[in-house]
Amino acid sequence: MTPLPAPADYSEKIPNNVDLHEDRRLQRALESWQPNFLTWWESMGPTLPTEDVYLRTAVNVGREGWAHFGHVAMRDYRWGIFLAERDRDRRIAFGQHRGEPVWQKVPGEYRADLRRLIVIQGDTEPASVEQQRNLGATAPSLYDMRNLFQVNVEEGRHLWAMVYLLHAYFGREGREEAEELLHRNSGSEESPRILGAFNEETPDWLSFFMFTYFTDRDGKYQLGTLKESAFDPLSRTCEFMLKEESHHMFVGTTGVDRVVERTAQLMLEHDTDDVGGLGGIPLNVIQKYLNFHYSVSLDLFGSETSTNVANYFTAGLKGRWSEERRRDDHRLTDDSIMVDAVVDGRIGQTEVSALVGLNSDLRREYIRDCQNGVNRWNRILEEAGLPQRLRLPHTAFNRRVGAFSGIEVTPEGEVLPAEEWERRKGAWLPTDVDKTHVRSLMRPVHERGKIAAWIAPPRQGINGKPFDYDYVHLA
Ligand SMILES: [Fe+2]
Numbered sequence: 230m231t232p233l234p235a236p237a238d239y240s241e242k243i244p245n246n247v248d249l250h251e252d253r254r255l256q257r258a259l260e261s262w263q264p265n266f267l268t269w270w271e272s273m274g275p276t277l278p279t280e281d282v283y284l285r286t287a288v289n290v291g292r293e294g295w296a297h298f299g300h301v302a303m304r305d306y307r308w309g310i311f312l313a314e315r316d317r318d319r320r321i322a323f324g325q326h327r328g329e330p331v332w333q334k335v336p337g338e339y340r341a342d343l344r345r346l347i348v349i350q351g352d353t354e355p356a357s358v359e360q361q362r363n364l365g366a367t368a369p370s371l372y373d374m375r376n377l378f379q380v381n382v383e384e385g386r387h388l389w390a391m392v393y394l395l396h397a398y399f400g401r402e403g404r405e406e407a408e409e410l411l412h413r414n415s416g417s418e419e420s421p422r423i424l425g426a427f428n429e430e431t432p433d434w435l436s437f438f439m440f441t442y443f444t445d446r447d448g449k450y451q452l453g454t455l456k457e458s459a460f461d462p463l464s465r466t467c468e469f470m471l472k473e474e475s476h477h478m479f480v481g482t483t484g485v486d487r488v489v490e491r492t493a494q495l496m497l498e499h500d501t502d503d504v505g506g507l508g509g510i511p512l513n514v515i516q517k518y519l520n521f522h523y524s525v526s527l528d529l530f531g532s533e534t535s536t537n538v539a540n541y542f543t544a545g546l547k548g549r550w551s552e553e554r555r556r557d558d559h560r561l562t563d564d565s566i567m568v569d570a571v572v573d574g575r576i577g578q579t580e581v582s583a584l585v586g587l588n589s590d591l592r593r594e595y596i597r598d599c600q601n602g603v604n605r606w607n608r609i610l611e612e613a614g615l616p617q618r619l620r621l622p623h624t625a626f627n628r629r630v631g632a633f634s635g636i637e638v639t640p641e642g643e644v645l646p647a648e649e650w651e652r653r654k655g656a657w658l659p660t661d662v663d664k665t666h667v668r669s670l671m672r673p674v675h676e677r678g679k680i681a682a683w684i685a686p687p688r689q690g691i692n693g694k695p696f697d698y699d700y701v702h703l704a
Pocket residue numbers: 354383384387448474
């Protein structure tokens with residue numbers, strides 16, 4: 230029997246279900262990090278002044294009713310520390326320690342690697358808040374504004390989740406890393422965020438929806454591999470984060486749905502593909518944004534082959550997506566895998582040991598998942614009776630990391646000389662003209678129940694509330 234999960238203690242300065250009050254040193258350390266976090270939130274978080282927002286706050290980790298909804302001032306949001314329930318019988322599912330009990334402490338030999346994995350994950354969380362900080366001012370509706378802020382406060386909570394692990398298990402170095410997480414900033418010249426996609430700007434809402442669809446989904450897959458970790462506190466932390474993450478992807482999926490729906494309406498109404506002049510976003514511009522966000526998100530999975538990742542797997546630090554459902558020996562020492570490669574200047578594949586190819590394995594799972602969204606958006610076009618379709622560009626398109634970083638290809642996968650790529654890339658990636666047009670549509674609609682002209686309203690509101698609910702009170 231698994232014991233009932235500890236309910237969150239909201240009488241504490243830092244809400245938590247980890248009995249923080251029992252470890253005074255740790256509690257004090259985190260309480261001294263807290264004002265730095267708030268200073269970061271005030272200076273790098275959402276810029277639009279609000280009185281309060283209808284937000285979900287995690288209150289428990291159990292299956293029923295883990296969240297509470299209510300209007301709260303964002304500054305007073307109760308960012309807390311929540312780990313999923315502990316399974317006392319849990320055993321390591323893969324690698325050389327397969328079958329042994331999971332670890333409650335960090336083994337000395339894996340300390341540096343685990344810390345690195347946690348820092349990289351932790352760095353993405355505040356980065357996206359920074360990237361999205363100005364979007365509130367151009368929200369197409371109060372409903373969308375509320376969703377943006379929900380994503381933002383939860384990314385803030387995910388930062389807390391990683392900082393808790395750093396403070397609780399990695400001593401002084403962990404505390405230093407926690408400080409650094411607040412000092413690096415998205416797009417900064419001197420100290421940028423660690424991963425490329427998290428230094429790109431999110432200047433408009435189409436980018437935001439694409440980001441939450443494609444880049445938050447990368448987060449889902451990374452968290453999925455860390456959820457398998459033999460280091461049990463990391464596993465339980467990630468399991469709970471995944472719960473929150475699904476709303477972020479919902480925002481992206483349905484956001485793009487609604488843009489496509491509105492574009493299709495305008496195309497039919499005016500019998501034209503060129504809906505730009507009609508206040509909509511043309512399908513080819515949606516496709517270009519999709520191409521961009523998908524390709525930079527593919528880069529987040531790293532090189533096709535990686536000995537580091539092989540070592541993480543063998544050591545039990547980071548597993549595969551749905552590790553337990555895989556039907557193999559979970560050690561992979563004798564297996565091989567085909568991975569993408571450039572062979573004689575052409576796109577091809579090469580065989581490598583399965584361990585070394587784990588990044589490719591994860592990227593493939595991700596690509597399959599991404600296709601579902603595209604199918605869904607195409608159904609909207611199909612139901613509207615339109616022949617146009619959206620699609621995922623070729624894996625080699627616009628890549629800056631891995632085997633394809635040295636070549637340029639069309640979305641169909643045809644290799645191009647560099648000059649030709651330069652000449653033609655504006656047909657596949659958003660140009661300044663496209664971006665300026667999309668930005669010009671981003672006029673705020675802050676009236677209850679109203680929505681901007683470039684996007685359709687949602688089918689439902691949040692938590693059973695109607696679309697015209699007062700989700701946000703502006704200051
Ligand atoms: Fe997150």
